[in-house]
Amino acid sequence: MKNMQRRILRNKNSIALISGILITGGFLSKWLMGSMAFFQWTLITASILGIAPIAIQAYQALTVKVVSIDVLVTIAVGGAFLIRNFEESAIVTFLFLFGAFLEQRTLEKTRSAIKELTEMAPESALKQMENGEFREVEVDEVDVGDILLVKTGAKVPVDGTVISGEGSINEASITGESFPVEKEEGSGVYAGTILDNGTIQIVANRVGEDTTFGKIIELVEEAQDSKSEAERFIDRFSKYYTPAVLVLAFIVWLFSKNVELAITILVLGCPGALVIGVPVSNVAGIGNGARHGVLLKGSEVIRDFSRLDTMVFDKTGTLTMGDPTVAEVEHYGDHIEEALGYLASVERESDHPLAKAVLQEIGDTTFWPVENTVVVKGAGIVAVVNGRKVAVGNTALMERENIVLDDQAKADVAAFEKNGSSLVLTAVDGELKLLMGVRDQVRPGVKEDLQRLKRLGVKHLIMLSGDNQGTVDVVSRSLGLTAAHGNMLPEDKAAYVKDLIENQNRIVAFVGDGVNDSPSLALANIGIAMGGGTDVAIETSDVVLMNSDFSRLPHALGLTKATAGNMRQNMVIAVGVVLVLLYSVLFSDWVNMSIGMLVHEGSILAVILNGMRLLRYRLSG
Amino acid sequence: MKTATIQLETLTCPSCLQKIEGAMKGLGGVDQDTVKVLFNSSKLKLNYREDEISIGEIEAAINNVGYEVKKSNVKPA
Structure with a gap:
């Protein structure tokens, strides 16, 4: 018996096909040859064949005390059979089975993006x-x-x-x-x-x-099935909805004695599109993100992200490369090669962050032994190299060493400072030789990406940094940010984010590197980590940009907006269809059982196909 | 206590979730609060007490409501 059941269920698709052929054959014979007897018998066969798998599913559901859609359809088809409306019973079972087949195919497609990812697992x-x-x-x-x-x-x-x-x-x-x-x-x-x-x-x-x-993989798998408050409500609702429809149909039959009407109500009571509408949008949206290096942690994240109005960025490592490099160089007088060698020799012994950048810029050179090194705090280093007195540091050090800057040099210093560079001046024997401007350079393309975010409706773009306000202002101006605050420790940043959310009622996303900004990432409505696949980033944030690729951010925002919109559309389709059908069945006469089933299955397909559009989503402009 | 992650055949119909949840409800030894049917990844996750019920019995219960089990992964909870 169990085997028989299993075989029938496994061949559901073939049954749908045979049933479809029988129905077509029956109608053809009726129209072409006027053979009513043949017509009836084909439809009866199709009905019995078609109801078998549905009835088995209904029975299985009832054994665990669940009133499923299958139960409603089975009773409805039974009712149609009793009133000898074989046309309806055959068509309804066929549509139900064929719909299930199409749903399976299209759902597989919708889930394909995430499946591709999980199948890469060794x-x-x-x-x-x-x-x-x-x-x-x-x-x-x-x-x-x-x-x-x-x-x-x-x-x-x-x-x-x-x-x-x-x-x-x-x-x-x-x-x-x-x-x-x-x-x-x-x-x-x-x-x-x-x-x-x-x-x-x-x-x-x-x-x-x-x-x-x-x-x-675990994150993405959990995300695709995570549920928002609204969805949990729908789930609870649909649990009572199906049995309620059964009761309603029974009451209608009791009072009107109209079997036709009662069974039509049964067929309409399938809340299919309602239950799967939001999950299909969710899985397609998250799948699209996974393909484009954006990991979204579930539907709640999608909802908040799509509505955000404020984005707060950490400067170093997020908007900038996080790795200071020499951006500008000027030299004065002769023997520059020699001066470069002296500079490199002095910097080689320093662990100052600027020193690394300077050494990288100079590259291969002749190194000398360095003697009598004096470190002047907050200014630089004075030392003797190759018997010459070398001073390496900022303008304060030059002043201290009585090194005179000519007009040209003064103009260069002013220009470099305006660009937001930290200065490294090198003087040999009291004469200025080199001026270098070291900057943590802005990531390429960040400016355009920020413009895109603005166009997508982010009103406030704010930068927070531990650097001094001057440097911060320069970066802020060049990027066109709404605000920029310097001299901030991680806890200051967290407090700032908290203030935006609690006192200014903003919906805030914080974008950081996921390591030292974890308090802000956790406090923000949406924490976005620029993590090249690091564990901390994956765990503490709501959205992870793989490979620290800033340019994925506009795509991520556009995608969540599209996904949130898609969910709303699917809700409207699902609820709208049920309302229209219920209204029509009670107050007009165009709805019968077959049309009801057609609309019901159609609405399920509509929400799946609508969700599938998200797989192809790309940010335009 | 063990944690089982059960990979099911592809779930497509809207009432699958209710049916599988219903099937688990009747089983003693399954920690009902942990039962989670994942629609999109077609998985069932739950905790159970191995001295009261076996993974085979859980799988059989799933089969009885009409779903195939592809693979079960059991770990200590």
Whole structure:
């Protein structure tokens, strides 16, 4: 009996097909040959065939005390049978089965983006056994500390460290960037990335769900099924709605004795589009994000994000590269090569952040021994190199050392400062030789991205930074921000965000690097981490921009707006259809059981197809 | 106490969730508060007490309401 049930359910789609053919055949014979008997018998056969899987599902639902849609349809078709309306019973069962088939196909499509991601998860690994040989095992059988072999073309099965061999790895699944990264002994490798060439042996550091890739997958999987308050309400509502329709139909039949009307109400009582409308928008929206390097943590996040009016940015590492570089250089007089060598020699011994930038700029040069080094706090360094007195520092140091700047030099200093640079001046034997402007440069394209965010309706773009107000103002002006505040510690930033939310009723997104800004990320309505797949970023934030790619931000905002809109449309479709049908069945006469079923299935398909549009969403302009 | 993540056949119909939840409701040994049916990823997550019920019995209950179990992953809770 159980097997029989299972076989019928498994062949639901074939049954729908046969039933469809029978119905068409029946109608053709009626119209072409006027054969009423044949017409009736084909429809009766189609009805019985079609109701079988539905009735089984209804029975299964009832055994666990659930009044499902199948129950309503089964009773309705039974009723139609009793009043010998075989036309209705056949068409309704066919539409119900065919609708289920289409739903399955289209839903698979809607979920495809996320499925592509989860299918990148590694399944097997070559693990070193006790006898030293490598054997293929399921990835679940790999433990921390195991030694694994990864061959060309294979997926790295776990997060680990290379212990021998070398090769280049495509880390697109973690960082979103598909250029190869060279790996050698000691390099870290991530699960889910692909070894393009070479052979490596790795030791497993983190396995399964603990790997970065595992966490990303878990996050996305949880996100696609996370429910907002509104959805939970709909779920509760639909739980009582179906039984209520059953009762309503019974009451209508009791008073009107009109079986036709009662069973029509039953068919209309299927809240299908209502239940799946929002989840399909959600899964398609999150899927689109996952494809474009934007991880969205669920529908609540989508709703808040789509309504935000204020974006607060951390400066260093978010709007800027986070890595000061020499942006401008001027030199004065002769023997510049020599001066560069002296400068590099002095800076080589310093751990000041500017020193790194200066050394990077100079590159290969002749280094000299440095003697008699004096560090002048807040100004620079004075030392003797190659028997010459070298002063490296800001304008205050030059003044202290009585170094005269000519008009040209003074003009350059003013110009560099206006650009927001920190200055490094170098004087040799009391004569100015070099002027360098060091800046944490703005990420390329950030200005355009901020404009896009503005066009998408973000009213306030605010920058917070630990840097001094002067530097902050320069960056702010060049980017066209609404406000910029300097000299802020992480706790000041958090307090600022809190004030915006609590006292000014703003909906605030905080964009930061996810490491030292976690209090602000957590406090903001939406925490957006620019995390190149780091764990902290994934855990503390609501939205993760993979590979720290700022340009994904406008896409993320546009996408959440589109997704939130899509959810609303689906709600309107679902509720609207039910209301119109209920009204029509009670107060007009164009609705019968078949039309009711057609509209019902149509509305389910409509919400799925509408949701599917999100998969193709791209930011325009 | 164990945590099970059960991969089901692709869930498509709107009443699947209710049915599977209903099927779990009747099972002793399943921690009802932890039962979560995930529509889009077609998964069932729950905690159960292994001395009262086995994963096989849970799977059978799912089969009885008409859904196939693809793979079960059981871990200590």
